[in-house]
Amino acid sequence: MTVVLALALGFAQLCVMLALAFCAIRLLLGPTAQDRILALDSLWMAAMLFILLLGIRFSSMVYFEAALVIALLGFVSSIALAKFLIRGEIIE
Amino acid sequence: MSELLTASMTDLSPWLAIPVALLLVLGGLITLIGALGLLRLPNFFQRIHGPAVFITVGTGCFLIASMLYFSGTEERPVVHELLITAFVLLTAPVTSMLLMRAAVYRNLRARNARNGASSTDAYQFPDDE
Numbered sequence: 001m002t003v004v005l006a007l008a009l010g011f012a013q014l015c016v017m018l019a020l021a022f023c024a025i026r027l028l029l030g031p032t033a034q035d036r037i038l039a040l041d042s043l044w045m046a047a048m049l050f051i052l053l054l055g056i057r058f059s060s061m062v063y064f065e066a067a068l069v070i071a072l073l074g075f076v077s078s079i080a081l082a083k084f085l086i087r088g089e090i091i092e
Numbered sequence: 093m094s095e096l097l098t099a100s101m102t103d104l105s106p107w108l109a110i111p112v113a114l115l116l117v118l119g120g121l122i123t124l125i126g127a128l129g130l131l132r133l134p135n136f137f138q139r140i141h142g143p144a145v146f147i148t149v150g151t152g153c154f155l156i157a158s159m160l161y162f163s164g165t166e167e168r169p170v171v172h173e174l175l176i177t178a179f180v181l182l183t184a185p186v187t188s189m190l191l192m193r194a195a196v197y198r199n200l201r202a203r204n205a206r207n208g209a210s211s212t213d214a215y216q217f218p219d220d221e
Contacts, residue, residue, distance in 0.1 A: 002104065002109065004109065004110070004113050005104065005109045005112060005113050005116075007113075008112070008113035008114070008116040008117050009113075009116055011116070011117055011120055012116040012117065012119060012120035012123075012154070013120075014120070015120030015121060015123050015124040016120065016123055016124075018124055018127070019123045019124055019126070019127035019146065020127075022127035022128060022130060022131040023127055023130060023131075025131060026130050026131050026139075032136060032195075032198070033198070034136055034191055034194055034195040034198065035136055035139065037191060037194075038130070038136070038139065038140055038143060038191055039130065041143065041187055041191070042126075042127065042130055042142075042143035042146070042147070045143065045146070045147045045151065045180075046123065046127065046146075048151075048176075049119075049123060049150065049151060049154055052154050052155070052158055052176075053116075053154065055158065056116075056157070056158055056161050059165060061162060061170075064158075064172060064173065064176075067176060068175060068176055068179070071176055071179055071180055071183075072179070075179075075183040075186075075187060078187045078190075078191070079186070079187060079190060082187070082190035082191045082193075082194045083190065083194075085191075085194035085197070085198060086190075086193060086194045086197050
C-alpha cells in the first residue's frame with residue numbers, strides 16, 4: 001500500500017514539474033506584458049505546490065511555513081506588477 | 093521502491109493511504125491540465141482560466157492530501173494547512189481581477205492610440221460602441 005502512495009506522490013511531483021515548465025515557457029513566449037505576469041503568478045503557485053509535495057515526501061512539517069511565505073510573496077508581487085501595468089507606477 | 097519511502101510513510105494505515113494517493117493523483121492531473129491551458133489557449137482572456145483552475149482546485153486537493161497524511165503520521169488532527177487554503181482562496185480572485193483590468197486597460201489604450209487619440213483621452217471608451 002505504501003508503494004501506491006509513493007507512486008502517487010512521484011506522479012504528482014512529475015505533473016507539478018511539467019506545470020512549472022509550461023509556466024516558464026509561457027513566461028518566455030508571452031506576447032504581452034500581462035501574459036508574462038499571469039505566467040509568473042502561476043509559476044509562484046506551482047512552486048508552492050511543489051514545496052507542499054516535498055513536505056509530504058520527506059514527512060516534515062517545516063515545508064509548510066515555506067509554502068505559506070511563497071503564497072504570500074506571490075500575491076504581493078502579482079498585485080504590484082498588475083498595478084504597475086494599469087498606472088505606470090506602484091505607489092501613488 | 094523502498095528507498096523512496098520515509099519511515100513514517102511506511103506505517104500509514106491503508107485507509108488513509110488510499111485517499112491520500114487518489115487526491116495526489118487528482119491534484120497532479122488538474123495542475124497539469126491548468127498549466128497546459130496556460131500554454132496552449134490562443135488569447136489572454138482565455139489563458140487566464142487555466143491558472144485559475146489549478147490555483148483553486150489543484151491547491152485544494154494537495155492541501156487536503158497533506159492534512160490527511162500528517163494527521164495519519166502524527167496521530168493527531170493537523171489542520172494548519174487550512175491557513176494556506178483560506179489565503180489562496182481569498183487572494184486568487186483579487187489577482188485575476190487586477191490582471192484582467194490591466195489587460196482591458198492596455199487593449200483599450202492601444203486601440204485608441206491606433207485611432208489617433210492624444211495621450212489625455214487615451215483611457216476614454218470610444219463613443220461608437
